[in-house]
Amino acid sequence: MKTLLxxxxxxxxxxxGGLCTYVQEYxxxxxxxxxxxxILTADFNVHDEVCTYFGCVKVIRFNPSTGESFKxxxxxxxxxxxxxxxxxxxxxxxxxxxxLEVCDxxxxxxxxxxxxxxxxxxxxxLKVLVTAHTPVTMIDEWDKxxxxxxxxxxxxxxxxxxxxxxDKVISPSAFLKKKLLTEFLEKDVPIDxxxxxxxxxxxxxxxxxxxxxxxxxQVYDIxxxxxxxxVCYWKGxxxxxxxxxxxxxxxxxxxxxxxxxxxxxFKNNKSLTETLSTKYSKWIxxxxxxxxxxxxxxxxxxxxxxxxxxxHPSLFENYPYSVIEHMAEGGLxxxxxxxxxxxxxRHGENGFLFDPHSPKSIQDAILTIDxxxxxxxRSITDNAIQTIKDTCSYATVxxxxxxxxxxxxxxxxxxxxxxxxxxxxTHADAKDGSALTxxxxxxxxxxxxxxxxxxxxxxxxxxxxxxxVDDGSTDKESVIILKTLxxxxxxxxxxxxxxxxxxxxxxxxxxxxxxxxxxxxDADDVVCVPYYEAALKILNRYSNVGFVGAWNEDxxxxxxxxxxPTFNPEVPLQMIMNTTxxxxxxxxxxxxxxxxxxxxxxxxxxxxWESTISMVLNGVRGVMIPHPLFKYRIREDxxxxxxxxxxxxxxxxxxxxxxxxxxxxxxxxxxxxxxNGPNTQYHNPTIPSANNTHxxxxxxxxxxxxxxxxxxLVHKYYDSVNQPxxxxxxRMGLRKLGAGQLAAHFRK
Numbered sequence: 001m002k003t004l005l006x007x008x009x010x011x012x013x014x015x016x017g018g019l020c021t022y023v024q025e026y027x028x029x030x031x032x033x034x035x036x037x038x039i040l041t042a043d044f045n046v047h048d049e050v051c052t053y054f055g056c057v058k059v060i061r062f063n064p065s066t067g068e069s070f071k072x073x074x075x076x077x078x079x080x081x082x083x084x085x086x087x088x089x090x091x092x093x094x095x096x097x098x099x100l101e102v103c104d105x106x107x108x109x110x111x112x113x114x115x116x117x118x119x120x121x122x123x124x125x126l127k128v129l130v131t132a133h134t135p136v137t138m139i140d141e142w143d144k145x146x147x148x149x150x151x152x153x154x155x156x157x158x159x160x161x162x163x164x165x166x167d168k169v170i171s172p173s174a175f176l177k178k179k180l181l182t183e184f185l186e187k188d189v190p191i192d193x194x195x196x197x198x199x200x201x202x203x204x205x206x207x208x209x210x211x212x213x214x215x216x217x218q219v220y221d222i223x224x225x226x227x228x229x230x231v232c233y234w235k236g237x238x239x240x241x242x243x244x245x246x247x248x249x250x251x252x253x254x255x256x257x258x259x260x261x262x263x264x265x266f267k268n269n270k271s272l273t274e275t276l277s278t279k280y281s282k283w284i285x286x287x288x289x290x291x292x293x294x295x296x297x298x299x300x301x302x303x304x305x306x307x308x309x310x311x312h313p314s315l316f317e318n319y320p321y322s323v324i325e326h327m328a329e330g331g332l333x334x335x336x337x338x339x340x341x342x343x344x345x346r347h348g349e350n351g352f353l354f355d356p357h358s359p360k361s362i363q364d365a366i367l368t369i370d371x372x373x374x375x376x377x378r379s380i381t382d383n384a385i386q387t388i389k390d391t392c393s394y395a396t397v398x399x400x401x402x403x404x405x406x407x408x409x410x411x412x413x414x415x416x417x418x419x420x421x422x423x424x425x426t427h428a429d430a431k432d433g434s435a436l437t438x439x440x441x442x443x444x445x446x447x448x449x450x451x452x453x454x455x456x457x458x459x460x461x462x463x464x465x466x467x468x469v470d471d472g473s474t475d476k477e478s479v480i481i482l483k484t485l486x487x488x489x490x491x492x493x494x495x496x497x498x499x500x501x502x503x504x505x506x507x508x509x510x511x512x513x514x515x516x517x518x519x520x521x522d523a524d525d526v527v528c529v530p531y532y533e534a535a536l537k538i539l540n541r542y543s544n545v546g547f548v549g550a551w552n553e554d555x556x557x558x559x560x561x562x563x564x565p566t567f568n569p570e571v572p573l574q575m576i577m578n579t580t581x582x583x584x585x586x587x588x589x590x591x592x593x594x595x596x597x598x599x600x601x602x603x604x605x606x607x608x609w610e611s612t613i614s615m616v617l618n619g620v621r622g623v624m625i626p627h628p629l630f631k632y633r634i635r636e637d638x639x640x641x642x643x644x645x646x647x648x649x650x651x652x653x654x655x656x657x658x659x660x661x662x663x664x665x666x667x668x669x670x671x672x673x674x675x676n677g678p679n680t681q682y683h684n685p686t687i688p689s690a691n692n693t694h695x696x697x698x699x700x701x702x703x704x705x706x707x708x709x710x711x712x713l714v715h716k717y718y719d720s721v722n723q724p725x726x727x728x729x730x731r732m733g734l735r736k737l738g739a740g741q742l743a744a745h746f747r748k
Contacts, residue, residue, distance in 0.1 A: 001402065002036045004090065004097040006083055006108055010041035010059060016297040019103055019133050021321040025197045029394040031055045038095055040086055042079060062086055072563045074151045074686035076106040080158065081626070084111040084123075091122045099405060101129045105136045107158025111626055113165040114568075117417060118625050119537050129405065130166040132176055132191070134318045135159040138184050142234035142316050144266035148668075148675040150692065154685035157420060157570060163189050164418035168408035170401065172196045172319035173340025179316065186421045192404045196319050198392040200328045220299060222306045223290065224254035225334075225366070227313065228322055231273050231291070232263040236313035236336055236356045238272070241280055241289075243313075243354070243362020248283055250363070254308065254370055257290045259300060301325075309334045309369045313356050317341060324392060327351065327384035332377060334365045344391065350383035417542040417623055422571035424544045425619035427588055430516035433540040436532055436586070437465040438519045439509035441502045446478030448524040448633070453485065453492070455526035455631075461533040466492040468523075469509040472499030503598035503607040510592050519586045520608070524633045527584065531629035535586035538623055546620035547587040547596075547612075549580045550629035561634060566624040567685065569616050572665035575658075576672055577679050580622060582608040584630040591620045599657075606650040613654060617661040647680050 009020040011027075023039065030037040036056050043050070043061035052059045064070070067085060069078035087100065102109035109128060116123035137156040141147050147156060163169055163180070169191045171177040177191045225244075229235045237258060244256050258273075265272040273291050283289040295303075304310055304325075309332040312323050317339025326333050327350070334352040335341045345351035352368060355361040372380075390396070416424070438456055442449055449468070456464055466489070473479055486494045495512060497505065510518050517536060521527065535548035552564040567579040574580070587596060595618040598607040612622065655662065662669075676682065682692035 001099065001405075002095070002097045003030070003038075004087065004095065004100045005037065005039045006087070006100070006102040006112070007039065007041050008079070008103070008106065008108060010039060010061070013043065013061075016300070018318070018321050019105065021198075021325075022103075022131075022133065022196055025199070025394075027054055027057050027059075028199065029197050029398055030057050032394050033398060036095075038090060038097070040083065040090065042083070060086070060090070073565055073684070074688070076108075076151065076155055077110070077158070077565070077686035079106070080108055080110040080112070083108060084115055087112050087126075088115075088122060091126075096122075097126075099127050099129050101131055102162070104130055104132050104134070104159055104162060107155055107162055109162045109166075110158040113162060114626050117165060118534070118623065119541060120534075127167045127405075127409065128165070129168045129170065129408075130162050132163075132169065132171040132180060132318065134176060135180075135184060138179070139234065143232050143263070146675055148671045150676050150682065150689045151686045153672060153675075154567075154573070157567075157573065157685075160185060160420040161418065161568075164420050168192070168405060170194045170404060173343055175338075175340045175343065176318040187419075194400045194404060195391050195397055196321065196324070197394050197397040198321065198324045198328060198388060199394055200388075220303055221257075221290075221292075222303055223257035224308045225256045225311055225369075226259060226303060226307050227256070227311045228259045228300050228304070229312070229314070230260045230263060231258060231276075233266060233272070234315050235260075236315045238276060239315065239356045239359075240311055240313035240362060241276055243359040244289070244366065245280060245283070246359045247363040247366045248286075248288055252363075252366060252370070253288070254366065255288050255290070256311070257292045257303075259292050259295050259303075261294045301329075304331055305329065307331065309352070312336060312339075312341060313354075313362070314339050315356055319343075324388055327381075328388040328392075330381045330385055332369065332381055333384065334369060344387055346383075346387075348380075350380055350387050415542070416544045417538075417621070419544075419568065419621050420570055422616060422621070423619040424621050425546065425591070426543050427546060427591060429543070430540065430588075432516065434461070434463075434536060435465070435515040436461060436517045436519055436536060437467050437513040437515045437589075438521050438532075439506060439513060440466065440468045440521050440523050441471060441505040441509060442468050442473065442478070442482070442523040443471040443499070443502070443505075444473045444475035444478050445523040446473075446475065446481035449478070449481060450485075452521060452523055452526055453489075455528070456521075456532075458529050459527065459532050460529050461536065464491065464532065465513075465515060467495065467509050467513055468492065469495045469497065469505045469512075471497060471502065471505040501600050502604050503600040503602065507597045510589060510597070513589055516589055517586060518589045518592065520584055522583055522633075524635060525584060526631045526633075528629040528631065530627075531625075532586060534625055534629070538625070539586065539588065542623070544621060545623050546591040546615060547585045547622040548625065549582070549585045549622060550625040551627055552581040552584075553628045553631045554634050555631055556634045556636075563628050564632075565626070565684065565686070568624050569612055569622050571616060572662070572669050572672075573685065574616050575613055575655075575662060575665065576669055577683060577685065578609045578612070579685060580612050580624060581630045581632065582612045583632065585612070585622070587615075588620075591615060594618070595620050602650050602653065603646070605646050606654065610650075610654045610657070613658060617658055648678075651679070 007023050011020055011024045014020045034056050039059045041061055042064050044063055044065055046061050046063050049060055049062040064079050064082035067082040069081040113128055116126050137147050137152060137159055163185055169189055171191050171193055172195055174193050177193055231237050262271050262273040265275050277291060280289055310326045312320060312335040314336050315338055319340035323333050323335055323341045335345055336356040337353050338356055342353055345353055347353045352365045354365040456466060470482055482494050485492055531550055538548050539545055549566055551566055554561040566581050569580050596611045596615040598611050602610060676689035682689045684692050
């Protein structure tokens, strides 16, 4: 089976740790089975990319920072996007995997899955497996960190989406599976339990000396017991020390060393090592307790061989490799009941289990191990070795995984788009899946309206109907342009009405449309060539998708200003901050009329955002194409610039309007706002709120676009006609003389 594995940790540059160990074992298993494999990992130290071969396994290290994504998104969102670009390159270059596997941490597979589900080639044929190692936001919550801060809050969405969107999810333990389903995921996901692979290395990594010369034996300070993990809350260090404190207070003499890096303690925001050292200073002074800090993996392996037992007191744990390694090497383990390790250990037979919340239970485990004689200890460790052989051998694990994946291929359906939260409506199929009406509200913007219509003409979707609703324009040139356009284009119709505002104007346009799909477009905005065709493919593919958007490019008379990534609107984030290009969506007409009509009471400000909020809360769900296919013009006299002070007033109205539907979300919304500040201060969920602004940034170099040569030529065309200079001056002059209308006739 050909596989492509995405990981942010990969040996030999990184050693130790669960994910890195998994990757090493994965490589070994693939080599043993001679299965063609590519492993893709990030390395910010390489210039472009570096390839290393281990038999049939190819490891590609690439530098994500060479891509454009870091200019527009926070670290992990940008990482995910650059990984997806590399996946596209690998497949295009000829390696087509049977399965792509990605770890769950930081939502690394988010954009690969989003691009697949948005039906972008070559992602559409990918089968994606998410292997659970424990989502980082779940760990952060276990460690008492504030998961409502940006970008952590959005990272959770990314991680959840990966679980929902994957073709298959496997967990190494039933414990982690249960935690994912009950504490992390908001919707049910089929998860199979397959242990992580592990086999004892044939060559020892233990430091050793040569028999000749002046080489000296490396001497280490060996304790009786050790804990080898980060000194953090969820790893149970504090709880383990409560048990050892009881043991020492009752006369116990066995020593304990804690190996691992330090973290801050949530109760006092101080070093947890310092906090525990102060609390248990008397045992440190007596030499019974030592915080030994972070050590080389090889040194830890050596020390572990000489312990009475390795303690693993985690309050929550997936399937710890530190336990598996120690059992496989013939070491004795005493571990917490709360984790996947409890599925390996049979108390008193191949190791020991204790309740991490009971100091007495921990003390009892220590006393039992202290009392073991050599024969008893050997019997337990022999059983431990056999347990790991039976459970984690490459042959056993890889066979189980293949069986699970074969079943997943047979049961593949994918009729619905995987949203992570909220309710979803199912929509009837369109009568004509290629018919689209673009609804354009217009008021005194005739010159810019021509550019909007020109962009529709360039669309790869054929025979688009255009419905312009004029909101009582008073500008004579704009009125002339409307009459000229109406006479010239058979697929364009103009509805004239008295001035009543853009919300009612847009609603009237949708009401008069006759196609099942409509697109919203302001008279001063433009769309890119593939947008409408790509959007209709998604709407025709997924019956639970009600509207489609895309990444947004802000531009003005000087050219492009910035790229604004948009994201599938989820509850309650969409209620706090807009994550969609809501002014340019492609929508099912019936869904818009039922739940998305713009509210005139908002006074032409935030009415488009409120429309998406209303649709999402009523089960009309949306998908954002992760490419900049919509161009939003920033005018000096725009409503947003002129009435930004109205944001809070209208936002209050929106919250009041949807109060009943939001009642279950208020707690989460309050926690989010408390962590990040007022929602007028940020607009990109992938960036920390302190560095995240609504305001238009300075001009930046134009990003590169996907979509082929034609799309790039169209972008160059729009750039050339909008840049200040002779071309624009001639163009605008001809338009004022009426020659622009003649040119439009020839373009038709």
